[in-house]
Amino acid sequence: MAHLEEEIFSLAREAGVDAVGICSATPFGSIEKMRFKTWLEGGNNAGMSWFERESDKRFIPAALLEGAKSAIVFRINFFRKGGDPRIALYAQSEDYHEVLKRKITKAISPLEEAGGKQRICVDTSPIAEKLLAFRAGLGWIGRNTLIITKQNGPWSFLGVVLTTLELEHCGYGLENGSCGKCRKCIDSCPTGALGDSGLDARKCISYLSIEKRRDRLSPDELSQIGNRLFGCDECLRACPFGKTAPNTKAEEFLTTIILPKDATFESLKNISDGTPISRAFRFTKRRKGNPKA
Numbered sequence: 217m218a219h220l221e222e223e224i225f226s227l228a229r230e231a232g233v234d235a236v237g238i239c240s241a242t243p244f245g246s247i248e249k250m251r252f253k254t255w256l257e258g259g260n261n262a263g264m265s266w267f268e269r270e271s272d273k274r275f276i277p278a279a280l281l282e283g284a285k286s287a288i289v290f291r292i293n294f295f296r297k298g299g300d301p302r303i304a305l306y307a308q309s310e311d312y313h314e315v316l317k318r319k320i321t322k323a324i325s326p327l328e329e330a331g332g333k334q335r336i337c338v339d340t341s342p343i344a345e346k347l348l349a350f351r352a353g354l355g356w357i358g359r360n361t362l363i364i365t366k367q368n369g370p371w372s373f374l375g376v377v378l379t380t381l382e383l384e385h386c387g388y389g390l391e392n393g394s395c396g397k398c399r400k401c402i403d404s405c406p407t408g409a410l411g412d413s414g415l416d417a418r419k420c421i422s423y424l425s426i427e428k429r430r431d432r433l434s435p436d437e438l439s440q441i442g443n444r445l446f447g448c449d450e451c452l453r454a455c456p457f458g459k460t461a462p463n464t465k466a467e468e469f470l471t472t473i474i475l476p477k478d479a480t481f482e483s484l485k486n487i488s489d490g491t492p493i494s495r496a497f498r499f500t501k502r503r504k505g506n507p508k509a
């Protein structure tokens with residue numbers, strides 16, 4: 217392994233990153249594009265327009281960073297026991313967008329010194345990050361549409377760095393596998409949102425409880441959300457590979473939230489500062505100001 221890659225891995229380990237894989241940033245083929253197009257045409261994005269915007273760019277890393285040659289994919293386990301089951305676990309701690317960006321920025325500092333141009337993408341750019349994670353050898357894409365690893369099942373945050381440098385394809389914490397005949401996530405989904413052709417966001421409680429305006433939810437949708445306050449973890453908790461997940465090593469993700477029994481979605485506002493939940497409130501405010509959204 218070359219010196220530069222070793223340096224990145226050592227800095228990533230120091231920053232508490234569980235796995236890093238480096239792969240080529242060449243475009244994905246027509247099969248991946250076609251699958252995504254079919255998914256969009258079926259209305260499975262539930263009108264979330266950012267999936268449609270620049271949808272081709274998603275499969276061409278160089279469209280996000282001119283001259284991109286390599287992609288470095290970072291994976292952090294965010295599982296910990298406990299927490300309020302009415303709130304998706306990923307949302308019960310410091311905002312992972314910020315935490316990952318901080319950790320990744322530290323880890324890639326040698327790239328700039330080596331003359332590379334970089335772009336960090338943590339769930340905010342149109343990039344096929346799960347496909348890149350699979351290409352980089354970090355795990356496989358499970359039937360619940362998430363990256364799955366044998367170490368901690370579906371409980372991973374991902375971040376991608378595109379770089380103009382040609383790096384060796386290598387990594388640490390790499391693994392491969394498959395779901396085999398398991399369908400536990402599909403069977404566990406309370407609304408039938410998961411199927412053989414992927415996720416139908418229109419039926420997904422995460423979409424309904426986070427993305428859809430509360431005043432536009434139908435009585436059926438409200439009853440499906442039930443007492444959930446933010447998101448849904450059923451298809452993650454069902455995954456057998458996640459049953460023995462260790463607690464996260466990243467102290468930023470160790471916190472959990474417990475709310476009183478009578479808490480409502482609105483009451484999350486008071487405790488959401490610095491968590492991913494606050495993004496949802498900002499988003500809702502924007503959408504309310506724009507009747508077309």
Ligand code: SF4
Nearest residue numbers: 405420421448450451
């Ligand atoms: S998050 Fe919940 S509703 Fe959405 S696919 Fe998973 S189990 Fe189904």
Ligand code: SF4
Nearest residue numbers: 358359395398401455
């Ligand atoms: S529950 Fe089973 S089918 Fe679903 S992602 Fe996990 S291993 Fe794959």
